[in-house]
Ligand code: C2E
């Protein structure tokens with residue numbers, strides 16, 4: 001026969017559960033399943049798939065009809081009595097076009113749902129060749145990443161990008177940025193492979209490698225040059241186990257790094273309960289002299305909520321505001337940066353402007369009073385040896 005199948009999942013269901021408790025989570029699931037019962041056709045069959053996912057099999061039905069069903073159900077989820085609004089994402093296949101056996105259809109559905117969630121939450125993705133290719137690439141990268149990790153992080157390297165004091169324009173810091181390459185895979189961007197590491201949980205292992213590597217360089221440069229501090233990036237999930245902090249403290253001690261020359265950049269935010277846990281961990285680090293930075297300020301991840309709950313030393317203004325400064329007549333980005341900088345001054349938080357690519361932007365940024373400068377205008381991230389040459393050139 002022929003027909004269509006929809007796989008739908010609740011966006012950020014884990015977060016809904018974590019924030020409101022699993023009893024509330026169950027209510028959400030129940031409300032959704034009742035709504036599906038009500039909105040589907042008599043001939044449709046509904047299955048609970050796994051966790052927060054439901055399958056709707058529509059024998060003789062069309063993808064069009066299931067698309068409309070999705071829209072309707074998704075709208076309804078905005079407005080259920082007694083529940084906070086939530087949203088859905090979905091994958092869609094038809095048979096026999098997208099597969100003739102159960103396993104193929106189900107895996108194509110899962111890849112489509114995954115794709116929908118990555119692209120834009122609250123979206124429906126029809127299975128296509130592109131989705132299948134993308135899934136293949138992700139699995140290939142994932143496999144190679146795992147192999148690299150097992151091979152003692154073969155193929156991983158830290159690059160360093162200079163950060164300049166805005167007043168003197170001298171290099172005072174650098175940010176460590178992870179690179180990964182294998183003989184077969186040369187073109188994976190950090191955004192791409194770090195997301196895979198985060199999704200698989202392997203970011204924790206990789207993160208420890210990054211931490212040690214960053215501290216090793218900090219120790220070396222601390223002896224050779226004066227006061228160059230090193231920052232490295234940490235995803236929020238790396239901090240969940242609480243071991244991270246102790247390991248950082250122990251490693252710094254072992255390598256005899258002055259904690260005041262080490263900065264942790266938090267790249268993602270989290271819900272309120274976790275923020276409390278984070279701020280306790282960060283306070284412990286700050287008491288020892290380590291610096292804490294909040295990355296990408298102004299994006300959906302990092303904003304005022306986190307600023308309110310977590311005390312920090314440095315705030316990194318997201319590139320999108322910095323870049324916006326050239327667009328003529330764009331007063332918004334200017335106003336945002338000015339106000340963020342003023343606010344930080346009052347709170348004794350230092351600011352970094354990322355993504356400075358032109359003299360023009362640099363001059364505006366300096367006139368606003370941002371504390372530190374970072375961007376391609378000065379240098380791209382480079383291997384350690386090249387970074388050292390930059391410092392040496394400056395110091396003689
Ligand atoms: P991020 O932490 O915001 O890092 C800044 C990114 O902006 C870097 O991209 C850097 O190369 C780029 N950049 C710096 N200046 C300029 C500029 O003037 N113009 C433009 N167009 N780009 C500039 P990169 O190295 O590709 O890293 C991307 C992201 O990957 C980072 O964003 C960070 O979120 C993540 N990442 C990198 N290394 C690590 C790591 O070791 N651990 C974790 N958890 N995340 C990392």
Ligand code: CA
Pocket residue numbers: 175233265295
């Ligand atoms: Ca960063």
Ligand code: CA
Pocket residue numbers: 295296316318319354
């Ligand atoms: Ca950033």
